[in-house]
Amino acid sequence: MKYELVAGFETHVELSTKTKIFCSCTTAFGGEPNTHCCPVCIGLPGTLPKLNRQVVKYAIMAGLATNCEIAEVAKMDRKNYCYPDLPKAYQISEYDKPLCEHGYIQLSNGRKIRILRIHIEEDAGKLVHAHGDTYVDYNRGGVPLIEIVTEPDFRSVDEAREYVEKLQLIMRCIGVSDCRMQEGSMRCDVNISVRPEGSDKLGTRTEIKNMNSINNIAKAMEYEYERQVDVIENGGKVIQETLRYDDASNTTSSMRGKEDANDYRYFRDPDLVTILTSREEVEEIRKTLPELPEVKKERYVEEYDIPEKDASLLTKYRKVSEYFDEAIEGLKTPKTVSNFIIGSIFRRVETEKDKESFDVAVSPKQLNELVKMLEDKKIQNNLAKKTLEKMLDTGKPCTEFIDESDLGGVDDNALAQMCQSAIDSNPAAVADYKGGKEKALMALLGNVMKQSRGKADAQAVRAKLIELIG
Amino acid sequence: MSQIKKIHDMLTSKEISCKELTQKYLDEIEKSNGELNAYVNVTADTAVAQAEKVDAKIAKGETIGLLEGVPMTLKDNLSTKGIETTCCSKILTGYKPIYNATVWDKLENEGAVLLGKTNMDEFAMGSSSETSYFGGATNPFNTKHCAGGSSGGVASAVGADIAAYGLGSDTGGSIRQPASFCGIVGLKPTYGAVSRYGLIAYASSLDQIGPVTKTVEDASIVYDAISDYDPKDSTCQGRKGDLTFDTVNNDIKGMKIGIVREYLDGVRDDVKESLLNAVKVYESLGAEVIYFDMPAIKFALPVYYIIACAEASSNLGRYDGIRYGFKAEHYNGTHDMMCRTRSEGFGDEVKRRILLGTYVLSAGYYDAYYKKAQNLRGTIVKAFDDAFTKCDFVLAPTVPMTAFEMGHATSDPVETYLTDICTVPVNIAGLPAVSIPCGFDDKGLPIGMQLIGNKFKEATILGAANAYEKAAGENFKDTKWGVKL
Numbered sequence: 001m002k003y004e005l006v007a008g009f010e011t012h013v014e015l016s017t018k019t020k021i022f023c024s025c026t027t028a029f030g031g032e033p034n035t036h037c038c039p040v041c042i043g044l045p046g047t048l049p050k051l052n053r054q055v056v057k058y059a060i061m062a063g064l065a066t067n068c069e070i071a072e073v074a075k076m077d078r079k080n081y082c083y084p085d086l087p088k089a090y091q092i093s094e095y096d097k098p099l100c101e102h103g104y105i106q107l108s109n110g111r112k113i114r115i116l117r118i119h120i121e122e123d124a125g126k127l128v129h130a131h132g133d134t135y136v137d138y139n140r141g142g143v144p145l146i147e148i149v150t151e152p153d154f155r156s157v158d159e160a161r162e163y164v165e166k167l168q169l170i171m172r173c174i175g176v177s178d179c180r181m182q183e184g185s186m187r188c189d190v191n192i193s194v195r196p197e198g199s200d201k202l203g204t205r206t207e208i209k210n211m212n213s214i215n216n217i218a219k220a221m222e223y224e225y226e227r228q229v230d231v232i233e234n235g236g237k238v239i240q241e242t243l244r245y246d247d248a249s250n251t252t253s254s255m256r257g258k259e260d261a262n263d264y265r266y267f268r269d270p271d272l273v274t275i276l277t278s279r280e281e282v283e284e285i286r287k288t289l290p291e292l293p294e295v296k297k298e299r300y301v302e303e304y305d306i307p308e309k310d311a312s313l314l315t316k317y318r319k320v321s322e323y324f325d326e327a328i329e330g331l332k333t334p335k336t337v338s339n340f341i342i343g344s345i346f347r348r349v350e351t352e353k354d355k356e357s358f359d360v361a362v363s364p365k366q367l368n369e370l371v372k373m374l375e376d377k378k379i380q381n382n383l384a385k386k387t388l389e390k391m392l393d394t395g396k397p398c399t400e401f402i403d404e405s406d407l408g409g410v411d412d413n414a415l416a417q418m419c420q421s422a423i424d425s426n427p428a429a430v431a432d433y434k435g436g437k438e439k440a441l442m443a444l445l446g447n448v449m450k451q452s453r454g455k456a457d458a459q460a461v462r463a464k465l466i467e468l469i470g
Numbered sequence: 471m472s473q474i475k476k477i478h479d480m481l482t483s484k485e486i487s488c489k490e491l492t493q494k495y496l497d498e499i500e501k502s503n504g505e506l507n508a509y510v511n512v513t514a515d516t517a518v519a520q521a522e523k524v525d526a527k528i529a530k531g532e533t534i535g536l537l538e539g540v541p542m543t544l545k546d547n548l549s550t551k552g553i554e555t556t557c558c559s560k561i562l563t564g565y566k567p568i569y570n571a572t573v574w575d576k577l578e579n580e581g582a583v584l585l586g587k588t589n590m591d592e593f594a595m596g597s598s599s600e601t602s603y604f605g606g607a608t609n610p611f612n613t614k615h616c617a618g619g620s621s622g623g624v625a626s627a628v629g630a631d632i633a634a635y636g637l638g639s640d641t642g643g644s645i646r647q648p649a650s651f652c653g654i655v656g657l658k659p660t661y662g663a664v665s666r667y668g669l670i671a672y673a674s675s676l677d678q679i680g681p682v683t684k685t686v687e688d689a690s691i692v693y694d695a696i697s698d699y700d701p702k703d704s705t706c707q708g709r710k711g712d713l714t715f716d717t718v719n720n721d722i723k724g725m726k727i728g729i730v731r732e733y734l735d736g737v738r739d740d741v742k743e744s745l746l747n748a749v750k751v752y753e754s755l756g757a758e759v760i761y762f763d764m765p766a767i768k769f770a771l772p773v774y775y776i777i778a779c780a781e782a783s784s785n786l787g788r789y790d791g792i793r794y795g796f797k798a799e800h801y802n803g804t805h806d807m808m809c810r811t812r813s814e815g816f817g818d819e820v821k822r823r824i825l826l827g828t829y830v831l832s833a834g835y836y837d838a839y840y841k842k843a844q845n846l847r848g849t850i851v852k853a854f855d856d857a858f859t860k861c862d863f864v865l866a867p868t869v870p871m872t873a874f875e876m877g878h879a880t881s882d883p884v885e886t887y888l889t890d891i892c893t894v895p896v897n898i899a900g901l902p903a904v905s906i907p908c909g910f911d912d913k914g915l916p917i918g919m920q921l922i923g924n925k926f927k928e929a930t931i932l933g934a935a936n937a938y939e940k941a942a943g944e945n946f947k948d949t950k951w952g953v954k955l
Contacts, residue, residue: 039567039568039569042793043788044549044567044568044569044794045549045555045557045562045565045567045670045671045788046547046548046549046567046571046666046667046668046669046670046671047569047667047668048666048667048702048703048704048705049704050701050702050703050704051704078784080783080784080787080831082787082790082808084790084792084804087788087792087793088787088788089784089787089788089790090784090787134804136792263832263833265783265784265828265831265832265833265836266831267780267781267784267831267836267840270673270674270675270705270781271674271703271704271705272704272705273704273705
């Protein structure tokens with residue numbers, strides 16, 4: 001029998017507000033343990049939370065970017081559980097009145113992944129095991145999170161992969177999170193079940209946690225799908241449980257601990273007032289939302305004639321697309337800029353993190369000047385590429401590397417002379433070409449380009465050579 | 471006369487130095503605290519240091535504020551930076567906060583002299599102060615009787631004149647009931663009038679800090695000093711309106727006083743009689759008295775115990791021995807450490823309320839208890855809204871009886887819960903109420919009554935209370951203890 005995979009996602013995204021959700025401590029990642037803390041975020045007796053309104057704004061932005069409805073009235077609740085990383089013994093979250101509901105993200109195959117809800121909550125601290133002891137670091141405690149919960153709409157691992165990538169793109173684009181899975185600023189839990197193909201009944205699901213990359217999510221889902229199918233095929237029953245994914249062995253195993261049959265005793269947090277969002281405020285926020293990556297990508301393809309693959313790369317990181325947008329200003333050939341970014345600049349900006357910050361020695365304006373010269377046929381493509389490399393090495397503008405003699409094309413007479421000279425000094429190549437070896441022409445072409453120090457137009461040289469050889 | 475004003479006059483006229491006065495209070499505490507058990511921590515050094523500062527100012531001819539140099543006390547659930555704050559629980563022994571409660575920040579800035587921290591029921595859970603880890607505070611009128619609770623220590627100290635005034639907290643009557651038992655004034659402000667920041671929470675939606683004083687005027691002065699908007703407390707709106715005492719209308723002619731019949735049910739005869747005598751005083755002052763029913767009051771007690779315990783069960787989850795306070799000595803692993811710390815660190819009453827609260831919030835019981843209690847809370851709020859369309863304030867007994875004998879309250883918890891019947895409706899509805907003395911029983915124990923106002927109508931109830939105090943001052947008596955000004 002064939003089995004269909006059914007999965008849903010619960011994704012925690014750390015918001016990149018400067019301060020924590022209920023106090024003014026920094027949200028900066030890392031730091032000496034327990035240095036980004038105050039009486040409020042370590043839950044000292046008598047302290048009270050004060051909601052950071054920026055968190056509400058960011059959550060609304062996330063909601064709008066994923067087609068959610070924004071609640072006019074929301075509230076915060078206490079989720080009670082006892083664990084050393086949770087200093088108040090409750091997490092302030094939203095239980096039955098989340099800020100955002102009923103959204104979706106559309107996948108490339110046309111299917112919509114429905115978003116059930118997005119709510120705001122505080123992160124917990126973390127336990128550090130060292131020297132045979134357990135320590136607790138509350139730096140992360142109180143960092144704002146949104147939890148994005150989907151309906152069980154995924155039918156394949158590929159869909160899951162695309163969803164996570166898209167979610168990352170959107171959140172980064174609107175600037176609410178850097179979504180770094182390795183650093184834990186994006187964490188996915190996957191609910192997964194299987195059912196005979198064609199069935200419309202949901203099977204028993206398991207929840208997988210602890211996956212810190214998209215590849216791990218894919219691998220864990222594949223593993224868990226196979227495992228559940230095996231269990232059923234062998235006459236067993238899938239048990240509803242929480243599983244931990246182990247990267248090293250690529251397996252899932254049952255988790256014990258705080259998730260064990262917990263009754264969270266949710267109730268409204270009496271220390272916080274109702275969250276009201278006016279329609280005007282929501283519309284204001286909607287207006288400030290940047291163009292979403294998906295929309296931007298399509299525009300790049302249609303308006304600038306950039307290949308879809310390249311447009312995807314340009315829109316994957318907000319800083320890159322901002323760089324591109326600035327660099328193409330007033331140019332006729334945005335595609336050239338795209339080629340330079342992807343062909344040259346990306347080779348120096350390899351990691352995800354570097355692309356995210358996209359700190360490039362050459363400013364968009366400098367790149368713009370260079371491409372402008374190319375458009376005006378003042379220089380040729382080869383020279384432009386070489387110049388760009390030098391610019392990237394030094395951070396200096398293109399004019400530093402292109403002197404007067406480089407500028408301007410090569411006039412027809414000079415070109416003819418150079419071509420004749422190349423023919424004269426390479427009789428063998430000429431003979432080869434005449435004998436039918438098309439490639440032999442390249443040697444002659446190279447010779448001419450060298451003579452012209454790269455500024456001759458290769459197409460024109462080629463034509464002239466053919467003409468002269470006859 | 472206002473103790474605070476009297477002290478202020480003595481200081482500014484140089485009749486006594488602040489240091490001498492403070493020392494007098496410290497000496498009287500030394501003499502009486504063995505019997506009263508009002509203080510659990512006397513902060514003599516900081517008190518004297520502060521007094522010297524005030525004296526230096528006076529010596530330089532600088533003007534001092536009304537509260538500057540006035541010796542006072544704080545209930546031990548108000549956070550004081552660097553000064554042990556235990557909530558009179560074993561589990562917080564040794565805990566020294568690293569920040570000040572907003573109310574203490576304000577009073578400290580005004581130059582208040584803190585004599586020490588006063589006794590209370592453990593985590594403010596109780597009606598006699600006897601659930602305190604340090605034993606109960608006794609009543610200055612008769613030390614065989616309790617001072618009441620949970621702010622029993624403050625009430626005992628102020629009643630015995632070993633503090634000029636104090637701050638307590640009132641979740642279900644914890645300021646008013648001990649004030650009533652100790653023959654003094656206790657104001658529970660409107661929920662949100664005073665910042666709760668730094669008040670170690672018992673039940674967050676009910677807790678409110680307020681003054682415990684000898685006179686109504688003092689209550690008004692202290693209330694004006696502590697009620698303010700505080701950005702650190704989202705539920706705090708500050709004092710909505712003017713300073714209370716400067717603007718209170720002592721002339722209560724034409725005011726409508728409401729007597730709610732349900733408040734008189736089950737009230738001891740002598741207590742009821744004192745209240746009715748007070749009604750006569752008010753009538754003689756030209757007020758109009760109207761009687762009406764408020765059936766919703768009947769729900770107040772169960773609603774209170776469900777909501778308070780639910781919130782407490784969550785608020786007290788943080789005491790796990792990991793970060794501060796008491797930690798069990800012998801344990802096997804983190805989980806065992808937490809269990810033992812709580813088993814050994816919490817007293818019986820606290821455990822009882824945590825269990826109750828956990829139960830009413832549990833899946834399957836939430837709707838039957840917590841949700842229903844929240845709905846009924848709305849009903850009670852509405853009943854008071856209606857009441858205030860008929861009258862300016864409600865006059866009611868504070869407690870249906872006078873101070874229990876020591877040991878009585880802890881012997882029967884449920885019966886003791888029932889004695890909160892008159893005080894809890896005010897907390898449920900978030901209203902202000904002031905308890906003032908209105909007579910004595912045959913044992914010479916004080917009887918109190920409370921004036922309940924609409925939200926942010928502190929000026930109304932304090933004005934009316936002040937009018938009564940002027941007309942029936944014989945009910946405001948000194949005890950044999952303390953500093954005689």
